[in-house]
Amino acid sequence: MEFHNKLVTWYLLNKRNLPWRVNRIPYHVWLSEIILQQTRVDQGLPYFLSFIDAFPTVFDLADAKEEQVLKLWQGLGYYSRARNLHSTAKVISANYNGVFPNTYIELIKLKGIGDYTASAISSICFNESKAVVDGNVFRVLARYFNMDTPINSTKGIKEFKQLAQELLPSKNIGDYNQAIMELGAVVCKPQNPSCSICPLNQSCLALKNDTQKDLPVKLANNKPKTIYFNYLVVLTENKSTVIEKRLGKGIWQNLYQFPLIESAHPLTEHDLKKHPTFKKLVNDSKVELSLFNSFPIVHKLSHRTIFTNFWIVNLEQAANVNYKWDELYQLPVPVLIANFFKQFKIG
Numbered sequence: 001m002e003f004h005n006k007l008v009t010w011y012l013l014n015k016r017n018l019p020w021r022v023n024r025i026p027y028h029v030w031l032s033e034i035i036l037q038q039t040r041v042d043q044g045l046p047y048f049l050s051f052i053d054a055f056p057t058v059f060d061l062a063d064a065k066e067e068q069v070l071k072l073w074q075g076l077g078y079y080s081r082a083r084n085l086h087s088t089a090k091v092i093s094a095n096y097n098g099v100f101p102n103t104y105i106e107l108i109k110l111k112g113i114g115d116y117t118a119s120a121i122s123s124i125c126f127n128e129s130k131a132v133v134d135g136n137v138f139r140v141l142a143r144y145f146n147m148d149t150p151i152n153s154t155k156g157i158k159e160f161k162q163l164a165q166e167l168l169p170s171k172n173i174g175d176y177n178q179a180i181m182e183l184g185a186v187v188c189k190p191q192n193p194s195c196s197i198c199p200l201n202q203s204c205l206a207l208k209n210d211t212q213k214d215l216p217v218k219l220a221n222n223k224p225k226t227i228y229f230n231y232l233v234v235l236t237e238n239k240s241t242v243i244e245k246r247l248g249k250g251i252w253q254n255l256y257q258f259p260l261i262e263s264a265h266p267l268t269e270h271d272l273k274k275h276p277t278f279k280k281l282v283n284d285s286k287v288e289l290s291l292f293n294s295f296p297i298v299h300k301l302s303h304r305t306i307f308t309n310f311w312i313v314n315l316e317q318a319a320n321v322n323y324k325w326d327e328l329y330q331l332p333v334p335v336l337i338a339n340f341f342k343q344f345k346i347g
Contacts, residue, residue: 004169010199011179026100026125027058033117034085062093070332084112102126124174131164132177136184142216146205151216229308231258240321256331288314
């Protein structure tokens with residue numbers, strides 16, 4: 001078929017030189033796919049190299065401490081990916097003797113591996129006839145066939161997956177899947193696609209109808225919820241502080257943070273001093289309280305917008321301090337706190 005022949009020919013001549021493409025080692029492909037979920041290649045590549053350096057094999061990753069995995073992941077976001085990565089490494093190490101399953105149906109049973117990732121690993125590493133459908137593929141197909149079905153609707157997901165499967169060639173499945181993803185990443189970009197150099201421009205219906213900027217169609221997401229974070233940064237005379245692990249489900253699970261007061265509205269200094277968390281922290285000690293940042297720090301996630309204040313709590317002494325300040329930099333923390341570390345200078 002002309003479609004896949006042109007794509008694969010273009011890919012073999014123009015593909016980016018990425019380390020997980022060299023030998024198609026399942027461990028490397030899996031690691032790259034997990035890292036690149038919700039992450040651009042230029043941002044994810046240094047993380048991939050750091051992980052391979054720290055954990056050359058899936059056995060090494062399985063044997064690592066969770067804190068070490070989360071620390072290496074710090075800054076990538078969506079930390080459940082890192083926890084699932086670690087969990088699945090343990091399963092592959094213990095139950096599969098370090099050898100990845102070679103079929104979609106077995107791969108998708110593993111934690112953190114969904115339809116897309118299972119399709120990618122099985123097709124790229126084992127040439128299984130499974131189509132990959134990520135954001136890049138949605139975009140290429142929507143534009144090439146001028147399809148306006150919303151890609152995040154139940155109907156759209158089914159329709160595009162079926163079309164992608166029908167377009168698969170009979171051989172070189174891995175090259176074809178990587179080709180269509182690569183085209184979407186570097187040519188058929190979300191904004192300002194490079195249509196003049198696209199290998200499919202002679203038959204692209206969106207280009208013919210001048211609808212590239214309108215495709216693909218997505219249903220509007222719900223407006224993110226707004227919440228307010230107030231971190232209590234304890235400083236004692238001997239440069240000790242209080243750090244706790246964020247437990248329970250939700251964002252930043254098992255990362256470390258300063259004592260936190262969450263609220264649905266902004267809090268004043270007066271509000272904080274009346275809060276039970278603050279009272280328990282200072283425990284009637286003499287305290288000086290000051291706000292580090294002049295304006296709330298805005299941190300946007302897919303489902304919520306966080307307005308953050310860092311309150312410096314100076315205490316002569318405190319019974320519940322558990323870390324020296326210079327020990328904090330080894331802990332896995334949310335990017336909000338990592339950025340605070342860079343800005344705050346302890347005397």
